Amino acid sequence: MEITCKLVVPWQYGVHMRPATKIVKLLRNFDSETYFSIHSEKYNAKKILELISMEAYCGQKIKFSASGSDAQEVVEKLKELFSEEDDDDDEESQIGAY
Amino acid sequence: MEVRGGIAVTPAITVGKAFILDREQPRVTQQFIRQDKKTVESEKTRYLKAQSKAIKELKKIEKQTADTKDISIIFCGHRLILEESQQEILYTIENNFFKAEYAVHHLMQSYQQNLSSRRGELYSRRISDLKDIENRLLKHLTSHKNISYKSLRKPVVIVAKELTPSQTALLPLNKIVGIITNSGGQTSHTAIVARTRGINAIVGIGEETNNIFTGDTVILDGFTGKVVIRPTKKTIDKYKKQQQQQKIKTTSLQKIKQLRSETKDQHSISLLANIENPFEVKTALSQSAEGVGLYRTEFIYVDHNHPDEETHYNAYASAARKLGNRSIVVRTLDLGADKDFGLFRTVEDNPFLGCRSLRLCFKHENVFRTQLRAILRASVHGNVAIMFPMVSSVEDIKKALDILSQVKEELHSQNIHFAPRIPIGIMIEIPSAAITCDLFVDYVDFFCIGTNDLVQYTLAVDRCNENVANYYKFAHPAIFRLIQHVIQVGNKHGVRVSICGEISKEMIIVLIGMGLKEFSLSPYSILEVKKMIRAITLQQTQKIAKRVLGLVHHDDVIRYLRKKIKNIEKEYD
Numbered sequence: 001m002e003i004t005c006k007l008v009v010p011w012q013y014g015v016h017m018r019p020a021t022k023i024v025k026l027l028r029n030f031d032s033e034t035y036f037s038i039h040s041e042k043y044n045a046k047k048i049l050e051l052i053s054m055e056a057y058c059g060q061k062i063k064f065s066a067s068g069s070d071a072q073e074v075v076e077k078l079k080e081l082f083s084e085e086d087d088d089d090d091e092e093s094q095i096g097a098y
Numbered sequence: 099m100e101v102r103g104g105i106a107v108t109p110a111i112t113v114g115k116a117f118i119l120d121r122e123q124p125r126v127t128q129q130f131i132r133q134d135k136k137t138v139e140s141e142k143t144r145y146l147k148a149q150s151k152a153i154k155e156l157k158k159i160e161k162q163t164a165d166t167k168d169i170s171i172i173f174c175g176h177r178l179i180l181e182e183s184q185q186e187i188l189y190t191i192e193n194n195f196f197k198a199e200y201a202v203h204h205l206m207q208s209y210q211q212n213l214s215s216r217r218g219e220l221y222s223r224r225i226s227d228l229k230d231i232e233n234r235l236l237k238h239l240t241s242h243k244n245i246s247y248k249s250l251r252k253p254v255v256i257v258a259k260e261l262t263p264s265q266t267a268l269l270p271l272n273k274i275v276g277i278i279t280n281s282g283g284q285t286s287h288t289a290i291v292a293r294t295r296g297i298n299a300i301v302g303i304g305e306e307t308n309n310i311f312t313g314d315t316v317i318l319d320g321f322t323g324k325v326v327i328r329p330t331k332k333t334i335d336k337y338k339k340q341q342q343q344q345k346i347k348t349t350s351l352q353k354i355k356q357l358r359s360e361t362k363d364q365h366s367i368s369l370l371a372n373i374e375n376p377f378e379v380k381t382a383l384s385q386s387a388e389g390v391g392l393y394r395t396e397f398i399y400v401d402h403n404h405p406d407e408e409t410h411y412n413a414y415a416s417a418a419r420k421l422g423n424r425s426i427v428v429r430t431l432d433l434g435a436d437k438d439f440g441l442f443r444t445v446e447d448n449p450f451l452g453c454r455s456l457r458l459c460f461k462h463e464n465v466f467r468t469q470l471r472a473i474l475r476a477s478v479h480g481n482v483a484i485m486f487p488m489v490s491s492v493e494d495i496k497k498a499l500d501i502l503s504q505v506k507e508e509l510h511s512q513n514i515h516f517a518p519r520i521p522i523g524i525m526i527e528i529p530s531a532a533i534t535c536d537l538f539v540d541y542v543d544f545f546c547i548g549t550n551d552l553v554q555y556t557l558a559v560d561r562c563n564e565n566v567a568n569y570y571k572f573a574h575p576a577i578f579r580l581i582q583h584v585i586q587v588g589n590k591h592g593v594r595v596s597i598c599g600e601i602s603k604e605m606i607i608v609l610i611g612m613g614l615k616e617f618s619l620s621p622y623s624i625l626e627v628k629k630m631i632r633a634i635t636l637q638q639t640q641k642i643a644k645r646v647l648g649l650v651h652h653d654d655v656i657r658y659l660r661k662k663i664k665n666i667e668k669e670y671d
Contacts, residue, residue, distance in 0.1 A: 014220055017227050018168070021175035048178045052224050053212060 002067035003075050007082045012058045019081075020051040026081055032068030099329050104278070104303035106323035107289045109622060111341040112276040112298040113334060116314040117254035118307075119261075126236065129197035141191050145198040146184075148238035153180055155234065168402075176231050199239050206232035255318065257310050261288045271297070276318045278325055280307045300325050351625040355386045359628045363635040367610060369628055370425075370618040372598055376417040382621045386628065389424035389481070391618025392546065392598040393417060395469065396433045410472030418480030425481045427523065427546070427618075428473050430466065430498075432487045434458045450560060455488035456498060463501065470505045477517035485523040485546060490530050495541050523594075527551035532580040539591040545584055546618070549599030553577055572605060573655035578612075578647055585613045603627050604659040607634065607666075611643025633666050 011019050027034050027046045034045035036054060043050040045064065056062055066074040131137050156177040163170040183205055190201040210228050213221040255276035256269070277299040279288050292299035298320045310316060310327055317326035317337050326333060360366040370391030371382030382390060398405050398413055418426055434454025446452035459466035473484055486498045499522070509516055522541070526532050527548035535545060549572065554561045556576050559569040571577075581597075588595035596616035597609060606617060606627055619627060642662055649655050 013223065016220075016224055017172050017175045021171050021178060024178055025174070047182055048175060049182055049209060052227075053209065055216065057220070 001069070001071050002065060003071045004063060004065040005075050005079065006061050007064050007079065009056045009058050009060050009062060010082055010084075014056050014058060014060075015051050015054055017052060020048050022081060023051060023078070024048045026077055027074065030066075030068070030070045030074045030077075032066040032071045032074045034064070034066045034074060037063045037065070099333060100309065100327040102303050102306040102325045102327065104300040104323050104325055105289075106320045107292050107299040107301060108296065108320045110298045110318075110320040111337055111344055112255065112318040112320070113337055113341070114253065114255040114275045114316060114318075116257050116278075116310045116312060116316045117250070118310065118312045119256050119258035126199050126203040129200050130195045131191070131197050133195050138192055138195070141198050142188055144239065145187060145191060145201070148198070148235055149180055149184060151238045152234045153177055155238075156180070172227070176227065176234070179228075179231050180235065199236060202232060202235050202239070206235075255316050257307050257316075258288075259307070276316075277301075278303060278307060278310070278316065278318065280304060351629060354625050354629050354632070357628070357632065359386075359388070359631060361610070361631055361634055361636045361639070363637070365636045366615070367631050368596075368616040369624050369631075370427075370596070370616065371621045371624065372618050373417070373621070376413050376420065378621065379417050379420040382624075383420075385621045385624045387424075387621060387624055389421060390417065390426040391596055391616065392485075393426060393428045394432065395428060396431050399433065407468045407472050410469050411475050414473055414476035414482070415479045418476050418482050421480050423481055425483060427483045427485050428476075429485045429487055429525070430456070430469055430473075431459055450554065456486055456494060457488065460497065466501060467505055470502055471509065474506060474509055474516035474520070475514060477520050478515050482517060483521040483523060483544070485525060485544075487525040487548070488528065488551075489524040489526075489538075490528045492534075492537050492541070495524060495538060499541060525551075526584050527555070529556045529580065532556075532584050535584050536587045536591070539587065539593050542593065544594035544596065545588055547581055547584055547595065547597045547599075549577075549597060549601050552580065552599075556580060571652040572601065573646075573652045573659075575647075575650065578608070581609065582612050582647070589613060603630050604656075604663050606630070607639050607663070608643050608646050608659070610636070611639035611641070612647075630663075630666060633669050 009015060015023070024046055036043045036045050036051070036056075038054060038056055038060070041054075043054050045051065054062075064075065064078060066078075068074075131141050156173050159173045160170050160177070163173065186205055187198075187201045190196045190204065191198060194201075196204060206228055210225050213225050213228070250270075250273050253273050253275045255278060256274055257278045258280075260279050260281045261269070261277070274297055277288055277292050277297060279299070279301045281302055281304075288299060289301050298318045300318050300320070300323055303325055306325070306327075314328050315334070317324075317329050317333070319326070319337070326337075329337070358366065359369045368388050368391075369386075370389045371378075371385065371387035372392040372394065373379060373382055373390050374394045374397035379390065393414075395410070395413075398410065402409050414428055432455045434452065434457075435449040453461055459469075470484075473482065476482060484502070486495065489495050489498075502522075506516065521543040523544035523546055524531070524538060524542050525548045526535060526545050528551070531538070532547075532552065538545070550561060553559070553570060553572055553574070557569060557571065557574060559566050561570055585595050587593070594616065595614060596618060597614060598618035600620065601609075603623075603626065607630070609617075610631070617627070642659070645658065646655050649658065
């Protein structure tokens with residue numbers, strides 16, 4: 001079963017080390033194969049080096065797809081992570097990247 | 099024996115054995131291994147061993163920083179990258195016959211280059227993370243033996259390039275009597291750690307640290323910034339004697355604690371403390387500070403990348419509460435120039451004349467507003483005043499006050515309380531502000547003269563540039579005249595005037611004579627200054643000030659003051 005969803009990057013500095021680590025730590029608990037795609041580029045969502053290399057800016061919509069028996073659950077958990085209030089990153093958004 | 103100069107952080111003498119923490123990483127060159135199975139296997143094993151050591155080390159840091167999740171998770175990310183890159187590194191060793199160091203460097207560089215080819219500051223932190231990971235692996239690959247504090251039986255003097263946050267996290271503070279670093283100034287990470295823990299440190303001695311080896315005896319003279327490497331027995335004895343005298347002096351100063359800060363003829367002089375962290379309030383009070391005259395809030399950025407309102411608020415509220423009725427002057431963020439902390443990374447040709455301090459706050463108004471909200475909220479917990487740094491014109495202060503009143507309005511509409519009457523002050527540290535300070539009197543309650551920057555801007559001397567260090571002269575007639583003008587204007591219009599900055603006790607005498615009654619000092623200088631003030635009459639200081647204002651040459655001023663102080667010291671010793 002493959003499930004896809006659209007997510008908005010909430011972190012002002014994009015998917016940097018901290019959120020990337022959280023994503024990988026989360027996804028590794030699941031069997032599904034997981035990918036992010038931006039434009040036509042595909043990134044393995046369980047690989048931190050790929051995540052921090054994504055050109056994903058704050059506010060950007062990215063596609064996420066999970067395929068496997070636990071795909072539904074993966075998508076839900078990841079959505080939670082993307083809507084989590086991150087104090088540190090919230091503050092970063094006030095400083096702004098330039 | 100060799101003597102080198104650096105920047106002193108803590109006034110103390112230390113004699114100890116050196117312990118080298120790190121050396122510059124050797125540059126990794128394109129190196130290949132022999133193309134046979136045995137060599138390949140042993141190279142792979144060598145890499146795997148280094149990798150597992152690095153992972154173990156990171157796990158340890160993760161555990162030690164577990165209290166601060168923000169930091170701990172970064173090291174977890176580093177560990178994931180180390181694990182994830184394993185396959186590719188093994189592949190290049192096996193198929194391209196790269197030496198392990200080169201294989202690591204090659205892979206990490208390719209990611210770094212990929213990121214740095216993009217525009218924007220978005221990726222600079224990721225790049226430095228990758229560099230940190232690469233260096234950690236390389237360290238374990240190249241070093242012959244690992245640093246182990248466990249083997250230390252006696253406390254040591256740590257010698258390092260500059261302590262990184264991860265090194266700092268691992269320091270066993272009970273086994274350290276001193277720190278020496280290549281780089282860094284008063285505001286470097288090392289200096290802050292040392293100051294807050296009361297460890298003697300000399301920072302910024304340059305490449306000379308390469309000349310120190312583990313086991314060497316070193317002397318740290320925290321009064322002059324001198325580092326003596328491999329001293330002779332005679333020198334050690336001399337310093338040990340000085341150490342002894344210092345101890346006696348410190349004990350004798352303890353008696354002053356309960357006494358009032360006033361001249362011999364009972365004119366009180368307020369001695370306040372400069373602090374950088376709320377927990378320094380305790381130190382300040384222990385040294386009999388009457389309050390905090392300068393809270394350098396930008397140091398909050400040392401521990402928090404981008405502190406939110408709660409982080410600001412907690413710090414200010416905690417400091418204010420600890421001080422009770424005593425006043426606390428919270429200076430708004432003085433970031434930029436030498437205190438960039440790698441966050442704003444604005445590259446400028448002349449950072450000290452650039453977008454720093456209040457200007458940076460205007461540029462990033464949200465950061466400024468967040469801080470103002472936090473200070474206002476904290477104001478209900480004590481006697482809080484707000485001070486704006488780097489004011490150069492009336493427009494600056496009007497703009498700052500305008501934002502402040504908007505923030506107040508906002509809090510008001512949200513039913514959030516703050517003290518009804520919060521004194522407002524400005525730093526007088528730009529000559530234009532000093533010359534036209536009469537134009538500010540309607541807007542503010544107090545002036546605080548920031549001597550470090552005032553000297554730098556008046557004399558056009560970069561205070562971080564050692565090539566012009568001999569031009570940096572506090573006792574320049576221009577400085578005295580500017581300060582005198584500010585004091586006179588303040589007195590005339592009922593605006594309180596104080597001084598903060600690292601000034602010598604000789605100068606304090608002159609400034610008292612010129613009419614100053616309030617000084618904000620580093621906590622550990624307070625007792626000594628108090629002792630001196632108690633030994634002199636106001637009239638005496640006025641005479642000294644008059645004489646000094648008539649002198650032309652900086653050296654004459656210094657010579658005259660030294661003589662005078664010596665006489666006074668004779669009286670109170």
